[in-house]
Amino acid sequence: MPISFQDLLLSFEFVGNSVGQHQAILCRRTSKIYWHSDFSDLDEFNDELPDDIEDEANYVAIPDKRELGLGKPLVLDFARECLPDDFDDIRWMFSKRGAYKKFRALLIRRNVLDRWYDFESKATERALREWCELNSISVTD
Incomplete structure (x- = not known):
């Protein structure tokens, strides 16, 4: 079942907000994304996880920036x-x-902050779409 790219991107950003403390896990069958945070007790960040969440054939964790090479290398x-x-x-x-x-601060001084954001955004989309392809995940929009 395909997943919306926007939902995937939102989950990717959630995972990246606090590396290691936030998780987003995609169900391959339903395309439902389960969110979990070790940092928050709020229900909106802590879905009830299925019993078989460790089954890699059915679930895959949404990667963070480092896993996709979008940190220092980018x-x-x-x-x-x-x-x-x-x-x-x-x-x-x-x-x-x-x-x-x-x-x-350097980007601001050089007046290229918007250029960086555009570069980062395009690289993120490209990397996420490649990750989906490698994991046999169908994406819409």
């Missing part, structure tokens, strides 16, 4: 393409804590 791809003069500084930046805050 930043470095963007830097190579759009900020080649800043590449070494950005690479060094991402060897330390607080890299994204510094990176964002």
Whole structure:
């Protein structure tokens, strides 16, 4: 059964908000996405999980950014393409804590923040669609 790309993207963002504390699991048969958060007791973030949720033939966990190579590797791809003069500084930046805050400040100074968001959005869509294809998940819209 196909899944809406927008639902998949929303679940991907939920997982990425707190890596390791939020999970989204897709049922391959029904395309229902089960959300679970170790961080929240709110019912909207804690669906009742089926008893067979560990069955990989029926369920697959929605990946996070790192699993799809959308963290540091994506930043470095963007830097190579759009900020080649800043590449070494950005690479060094991402060897330390607080890299994204510094990176964002640099993007603002260079007036390329919107370009980064567009680059990241396109890469995310491409990576999620590839992940779906690899996992035999049909996507609508």
